[in-house]
Amino acid sequence: MAGIKYGAYGELRESVVEEITQAETAAVYIGTAPVNLVRGWTDAAAVNSPVNVKSMADAYGKVGYSDNWNAFTLCEPLNVHFGQTGKNIGPIYLINVLNPAKHKKEQATTKSVIFVDGKAEFVSETIVLDTLAIEGKKENVDYTLDYSFSRHAVLLTSVGSTPIDGTVEVTFDEVDPAKVTAEDIIGDETDKGVYTGAACIKLVFPKFAVVPSMIAAPGWSDQPEVHKALLQYSYQINGHWYAMLYPDIPLTAATIQEAIKWKTDNHYDSEYEKPYWPQVKDSYGKIYHLSTLAVAEQMRVDQSHDGVPAETNGNKEINAVAQYFGENSLNQGFDQEKANTLTESGVSTAIPWGGRWVLWGDHTGAYVEDKQIDARGIFDVNIRMLMFLLNNFQQRWAPKIDVNMDRAMKDTIINVEQERLDAYAASGYLLGSPQIVFLAAENSTAQLMNGQFVYTAQVTPTPPMKGLTCGVAYTSAGFDAYFK
Template identity: 30%
Template sequence: MAYKHGVSISENPTSVISPVRVSAGLPVVFGTAPVNLAETQEFVNKPILAYTYPEAVKALGYSADWKNYTLCEFMKSHFQLFNVAPIVFVNVLDPKKHKKEVPDSDIALIKGVARIEQDGILLDQLTVKLTAAGEPLQKNVDYIAAFDGKGNVIITAIQGGAISDTVPSLVVSYTHLDPNMVTKMDIIGGVDVTTGKYTGLELINRVFPMYRLVPGQILATGWSHDPMVAAIMKAKSGSINGLFKAVSVTDVDSSETGADRYSEVPAWKNDKNYTDPLQIVCWPKVKLGDEIYHLSTQTAGLICKVDAKNDDIPFESPSNKNLQAVGLVNDAGEEVELGPEQANYLNGQGIVTALNWIGGWKLWGNRTAAYPGITDVKDAFIPVRRTFNWVANTIILTYWQNVDNPTNRRLIETVVDSMNIWLNGLSARGALLGGRIEFRSDDNPTTDLLDGIIRFRVFLASPTPGEVLEFQLEYDVSYFSTLFAA
């Protein structure tokens, strides 16, 4: 040690640790996107973080064909209808794999302009010729190729190029995306044993390492009605990176072969095993103008909107909050009519739906998919389950910095004091009814302490949704005395 003479200063760590902020409802959405319209086609099986609609369109492209390009539905709903952010997108549509080649075909050239009526065309694989036996024309020398608003390719002849005014047609060949080739196995994904590359739902484990954001909701728009996809979603929601928890927001199949009537939904839900505490089950779809949204899509947006109102603390239920909808429809587009009795019946079976009763169309339902099979309050109510997830995720991120510190009184007091201050703050603002942390000798036998294991016990109670406000009316005959008042 160096010799000291004079005044010296040293610092000790702060005894109270500030909690790390966690994005309670961050949606991670798996599906397909028209990447041929994006700036590059690099974003295949890679988590893409977007905070704005233009940013998402730039990275993934956009198409109104939501059946084939499912991520576009979520993109519009979340950014434009609910005005919340961010989103993590995972596109599984691979231009190298899910594609179809179209050989030479004639297209009419009218006033120097030709249109190819086909979406998903990959511009870098487009060939334009004057005749089938001719040489390919040069892009940006003989012609310009660009997309119109519908995703079709417009070929425009360049003045002075090889395409004269007398040319009646062009011969084109191209490769285009084929979303029909995407299967549920692409959504489910896995890990390549040779390269170690993650695909599909397995990429949920890459979100935090890449962006330092904890997933709060897992969705697969247009795919979550498949029981195999939903099973993997709920499995992932319980152990992200082996540590974090989220909820999976899923849809019931509202087609004729699924459950297109409300009375069929509970049996479908149970038969297909949509019964997990970390799962939200939605039925049917919602309509806004000519657009039809999966209810899971708008549920996720509403969850984020309610969380944002509460400083990203998920203690309030999204139920009885306004959707962006004017009606309910099944998969065939047929109108679904639900009154309070039918909607409450679905709620009693752990199904979230929508109701137009007082104040417009609103999400209706507080129960997770586990209800009524499981009635434990922390697993049966959506906001309580999400609060437990959020508290657990926050604890992990906050106290990870204390791992491997010496097991002494200072460590114990730092954790206990910091946690109690944080829990008291949540209680003061109404996010919790109460909470505390204890370090108990009974939970920490000497053999565990010798092995470096320290156990804390956290107690908390988050408010349950006030599902039933019951008023009793009684005729009070004593008020007859008012007839004789002076």
């Protein structure tokens, strides 16, 4: 009988890297994933629903993985967050819009495979595993079906009383990622409670009880209509939460000046976002969107401050060896001096600096040098710290809604919040003496009669050290040493 072993055997299995730093910052990515490689994907809520992914091994069973990041855009963040030993960080929340029942080739595929010693395999990343069939054979009776993510191969093993041998024909459906459109990414929310695309950001908190604080859609956010929708979804999610958007400027902008103009013309200029340009390449030739690297690095920086977004991801090292402007681009790259032209216009980037490659830029998309804007929109740490304080206040006091608001409760809120603000100031996250107050001018009798209570906090987030200058002057006084 095929499949029966006699003796002692050993098998090399898929590598599993589990050195994952558990972050408190919740990052949400929207795009396409090879859920067609996941058995039972229809039961796993893997399409148009947020999925919590904690490691690469976790991803294999929930959304799949492929090295074809152009087709399966969510695999890039999986690689960045969980594919680099020693730098892995998660969890992350993925919203996949690729539907194997919808985005597939019109005709089923037929393929000849050869069974040798009861086993056969063939390479495919587009196969819908659940649809594979062998005529006259039944899965788990005549054969078993598995998938190797390291070899990108479908694995067939004969297990029946009559071994499968030689050439057989298999049929299966294949997904077609090219059929996914910007409309699929943007998505919608219906009156019947059906969510699709980026609208599924609203499901993250109800489903996982975590507040989305960063949003990205590498491979899609460089489309203005997608960007506009993502920006709208990032503001007051579920009527409460604030998140920072990390979009990319497309490589159709081939130069620094073109990137700045494109950013302005297409309104990537909100204080709630941090746009990036161009892309980067690593030593293996893999190409990364800077938005993905930026989100991962920001999560690591936040976690170094116990989850408080008190420091920018600017000047943080990334896995890169060159800037990337497109396959046929003549642009050979730029240094820090020219990169500062980008940052002065609210575009962050990546540069070689001090023998390493780093993210470069600490401004929001609203910033343009010499342009008057609200001070909170100057630096990413400013707006993210304010978002953090608002999100945390709401989370902390939501369980107290509908309790009696007597004088003691009013004072308790002030005391608890002031203590937290003082702790953030002591840690260097806020400057000066932050304060929270309950003012009569903001709480009229009519408001109080209707159960509406307003507190006001005044805080100064600690700014980054954007520039550091030391003046050196020549002096002749040193010659006195000859005579001492």
